[in-house]
Amino acid sequence: VEAVITRRADAVVELVHRLGCVPRFVAARNKQLGSPLAATDLEDVVQDSLVVVWTKLPRFHGRTSLEVWVYRICCYELLNAVRRRGRGGRERRVSDERLEEGEIDVDAEWDRNERHEHLYEALDRLTDEERQIVRMKHFDNLSFTEISQELALSSNTAKTRYYRGVRRLTGFLRARNGGDRS
Amino acid sequence: MTGKHDAKHEELLEAFLTGEPVDDAARSELESCPTCSAELDELRGALDLLDDAGTQERSVFDAMRAMPAAPGDQRVGPTIHGLAETPPSRPGGSGRPGRLMLVGGLLAIAAAVLLFVLIGPLADPGSDGGSPGGIILGPGDDLRCVGPVGPVERYDVFRWDGELPAGHGFVVEVRRPDAGVLDDPLLESPLLADHEWTPTEARLSALPAAILWRVSLRDESGRRVGSSEAQASLR
Numbered sequence: 001v002e003a004v005i006t007r008r009a010d011a012v013v014e015l016v017h018r019l020g021c022v023p024r025f026v027a028a029r030n031k032q033l034g035s036p037l038a039a040t041d042l043e044d045v046v047q048d049s050l051v052v053v054w055t056k057l058p059r060f061h062g063r064t065s066l067e068v069w070v071y072r073i074c075c076y077e078l079l080n081a082v083r084r085r086g087r088g089g090r091e092r093r094v095s096d097e098r099l100e101e102g103e104i105d106v107d108a109e110w111d112r113n114e115r116h117e118h119l120y121e122a123l124d125r126l127t128d129e130e131r132q133i134v135r136m137k138h139f140d141n142l143s144f145t146e147i148s149q150e151l152a153l154s155s156n157t158a159k160t161r162y163y164r165g166v167r168r169l170t171g172f173l174r175a176r177n178g179g180d181r182s
Numbered sequence: 183m184t185g186k187h188d189a190k191h192e193e194l195l196e197a198f199l200t201g202e203p204v205d206d207a208a209r210s211e212l213e214s215c216p217t218c219s220a221e222l223d224e225l226r227g228a229l230d231l232l233d234d235a236g237t238q239e240r241s242v243f244d245a246m247r248a249m250p251a252a253p254g255d256q257r258v259g260p261t262i263h264g265l266a267e268t269p270p271s272r273p274g275g276s277g278r279p280g281r282l283m284l285v286g287g288l289l290a291i292a293a294a295v296l297l298f299v300l301i302g303p304l305a306d307p308g309s310d311g312g313s314p315g316g317i318i319l320g321p322g323d324d325l326r327c328v329g330p331v332g333p334v335e336r337y338d339v340f341r342w343d344g345e346l347p348a349g350h351g352f353v354v355e356v357r358r359p360d361a362g363v364l365d366d367p368l369l370e371s372p373l374l375a376d377h378e379w380t381p382t383e384a385r386l387s388a389l390p391a392a393i394l395w396r397v398s399l400r401d402e403s404g405r406r407v408g409s410s411e412a413q414a415s416l417r
Contacts, residue, residue: 004266012266016259023252028245032238039253046254047261048351048373051404054265071242080372114382116235138229138236144200159200166199170228177384 001060021067022049025074036082036104049077063124063131072120079113082106122172130165133158191218199225264403325399327412334414337386341378342397342410349402354379359394359413373400391416
């Protein structure tokens with residue numbers, strides 16, 4: 001990121017290579033949602049996502065991989081485009097009937113994405129060790145045995161760090177939602 | 183079974199969370215403790231959310247890796263190389279480059295206004311001098327915040343007027359009225375192709391009583407080419 005900001009040509013080339021995932025993220029998530037957007041719309045979402053990635057790049061702190069961070073931006077941009085289409089945006093194309101027929105509950109997906117965003121923000125606030133184990137458990141779908149082997153830890157240590165991480169994560173989520181559980 | 187929260191309950195919670203076997207008696211004891219019961223509900227909610235986000239992320243990554251090509255592949259290189267001509271600004275940094283650009287921008291505007299006043303009428307002798315028809319509006323010059331403006335019942339949709347040239351988009355930023363121009367906004371929209379933007383209810387309800395919001399027109403490379411600002415406050 002630092003090298004890109006200082007306009008190092010090799011860093012920009014590397015960034016272009018890494019951002020090759022953007023069109024695929026957008027297309028894959030669109031397919032997951034039941035393909036509400038056509039190919040031409042997806043190209044626009046790709047463009048918007050790239051601009052947002054570029055604009056926010058100095059805020060990327062490397063707490064997760066660049067690809068995970070970019071994935072979150074792509075999910076947001078895609079849903080935003082779907083929602084605009086659903087609200088009767090200026091250009092309406094072939095796939096609009098899918099929205100009109102109610103095949104995709106855009107508002108529900110939007111809310112779900114918001115909850116995911118709050119979760120990612122909470123994950124960012126964990127220590128590196130806690131985040132790593134929580135992600136390995138729920139995002140990589142690994143067992144504690146696999147995690148402990150991967151990290152060369154005892155299973156008990158992995159479990160303790162996981163427990164501490166999830167408790168803290170729950171606290172962050174509660175605070176984010178304005179909760180005040182006593 | 184005392185119903186009182188203690189260290190033993192913490193151990194049971196950890197066992198529950200890490201998938202250790204918890205017998206029926208222990209489970210029943212946890213559920214009879216108000217603290218543990220509330221804790222369990224929250225933890226279950228967090229675990230469900232983790233599983234949901236994890237499953238979605240994993241499936242998108244798997245699909246992405248298996249995809250040989252996708253719409254927009256050809257845009258990545260040109261877009262990033264185009265944007266790289268202007269490096270992204272650092273948020274919350276020293277702010278010096280931003281301030282310098284701001285001062286430079288203000289000086290440029292002042293010079294342009296002076297030049298227009300001095301030379302404008304001479305440069306176009308055929309014009310009727312002072313008629314708005316003699317001024318050619320550039321992209322973004324006609325931007326106007328429509329709402330919320332002034333006292334309002336609540337914040338919901340941000341709306342504005344103005345031409346949207348092909349390949350351009352709008353970005354809305356919401357700040358506290360007393361925030362510095364280089365401060366991070368409280369809310370920031372993605373690039374929009376519409377003349378309105380509705381943040382989520384949660385984000386709207388977190389806004390302060392008074393806000394200053396700005397809509398800006400961005401060109402293909404993300405540069406701001408025009409903007410309009412308005413203040414609003416809750417009645």
